[in-house]
Amino acid sequence: MYPGKWAGLFPDKPAVVDSATGASRTYRELNDRSNQLAQLLYDRGLRRGDHVSIFAENHLAWFDVVWAALRSGLYLTTVNRYLTDEEAGYIVDNSESQVLITTRSRAEVAREIPPFAPDCHSWLSIDGAIDGYEDFETAIAAYPAEALAEQPAGGFMLYSSGTTGRPKGIVRPLPEASIDEDANLVGALQSTLWGFDEQTVYLSPAPLYHSAPLAFCTGTQSLGGTAVMMPRFDPVRALAAIEEHRVTHSQWVPTMFTRMLKLDEAERSGYDLSSHKVAIHAAAPCPPKVKEQMFDWWGRILYEYYAGTEINGFTHTGPDEWSEHPGTVGKPVMGVIHICDEDGRELPVGEPGIVYFELPELPFEYLKDPEKTKEAQHPEHANWSALGDVGYVDEDGFLYLTDRATYMIISGGVNIYPQEIEDAMVMHEKVMDVAVIGVPDDEMGEAVKAVVQPAPGVEPGPALEAELVAYAREHIAHYKCPKSVDFREELPRLPTGKLYKRLLKDEYWGKTGSRIV
8 A cells, every 4th residue: 555545544644754853754745745746756757667866864754755756667776875975876877767866965975966867867866955956845845746647656766786796676567556556565575464554663773775775664654553763773762762752563683682681771771662563574584592681681572584686586584483493584474495506406304505485477687687587596486586595494495594505794684795895806916816705703794804815015904904994985986895804925816717715604604504694
C-alpha cells in the first residue's frame, strides 16, 4: 500500500519521526509532498522505468523522494553519502538517472558531481539551493499535491560494489501493478514474519542508503506504521529512542549490539524497553556469544535473516530455532538452497561450499554487465544464483555461513570490497604490491587491513603507513580505507600472477574453519 491510503485514514499520524529533533512527517504531509515531487518528475519528462537518484544523509525528505518515485513507476537509486564526487557521479551516470536530489549538508561533494554525470538534467537540493542545484522546496511548490492520473508502482535499483572495483546496479523488474495495490514484498515479509502492522513503531538506526533500512522503513509505511529514523547510530540514543517513542520493532547489525553491550551497566539499565517486542538483525553474521548476551538483556525477541540486495533468496530464524541451532542464519522462506563446489557440483549435508538460491527464474540482473550476471548464476541452472557466500546446511536444513568467496569485508554491517582499495593504493609510487583483507575486530566484526610490499629502496614503518592511509583517504571514501598497514618483503602470488590471498587471511584468522568472529 502507499501513503495515500493512510493519509485518508489517519492524516495526522506520523509516517516518520527524526529521533534527534522530534520533527516528523505526517501521512498527509508525506502524501502531499510526494505527489508534488511526482508531478515535477513527470513534468521533467520521467516515465515508467526511468531513474532518479538521491545523495543525502538521513533526512525526513528522504521519504518524499522515495514515495514520489514509487508512485511514478520510477527506479530510485540511493547513493552512499560518504562517497567522493567521482564515485557518486559514476553511480548517477551509470544508472542513467535524469534527476539527482541532495541536501545542503552534502554541498561540498554534491556541487562537484555534475561533470561526472552529463546526462542528468535536473539537480535539486533540500534545505536550500547550492551551486548548480535548484532549491527543492521552491521547485516542488510549483506543483499541485494531487496524484498523477496513472500511478504505476516503482522500485529500487541499488548498487553493490563489485570485486572489480566498480559498483554494479542491481536491476529487478518493476511490479506489474499500480501503487495502490498490495505489491510491497518487504512489507509482506514484515507482516508475516514479525507482525508489523499499522500499530508498529519501527526504529531504524542505520543509513537509509543501505537496502535493508530503506526497505524496512518503506515497508513499515506501506503498512501504516511509524518509522523512527536515527540520523546516525549512537548506543545510548538508540536505547533512549526505544523508550521515548515506545518502539515495538527494530533492526540492527551485530556491531551495534556489541557497542550497546559495552555500555556501563547504569546506562544499559536506565531505559524502559518494555514496548520492544521484535529486534531483527542482519547484514553480517552475529557472534553467538554476542547474541546470547543480547537474549539475556532484551529477552527472547531477536530474529535473524540472511538475504542480499538482489533478493534472490531469504532465510530466517527466530530465537527458539537459533538456540537449537546456534550460529545458523535460518531456513529458507524464499528459494531453495543448494550448496555447490566451484564446479557447480552439489555437496552433501554439512560440507561447506558456495551458497546458491533456486527460484523459478533469476529475479535480477546487473545493469549493463551481462558477464557479472552470468557469474552469479550456476553453470548449469540459470535460475540458481549466488552472492559469493560460502556455507553449509545441516541435516535439519538450517544454513550456516563460514566464509566469503569474494573476500568481501563486512565491517560494522557495511560491505567493503578489497579490489577497489587495492586498485587505488597500488598507484602510490612507494607501493610495489598490495593486498587488502578483513582482519578480526571485536567491535566491527572485521577491520580493513592493507598488506603492502614496498617499492625497492623504500623503508617500511609507521611513517610509510601513515602516508599510505592518508593517500587512500584522498582517493576513496573514508569508511573503505585501511585502518592499518602491515608490510611484507613479497606478497604470495602464483606464477600466473594471481594473489594467493588465503595465505594472508590464515595469518590473521588462523585455520579455524570459519571467518566469523
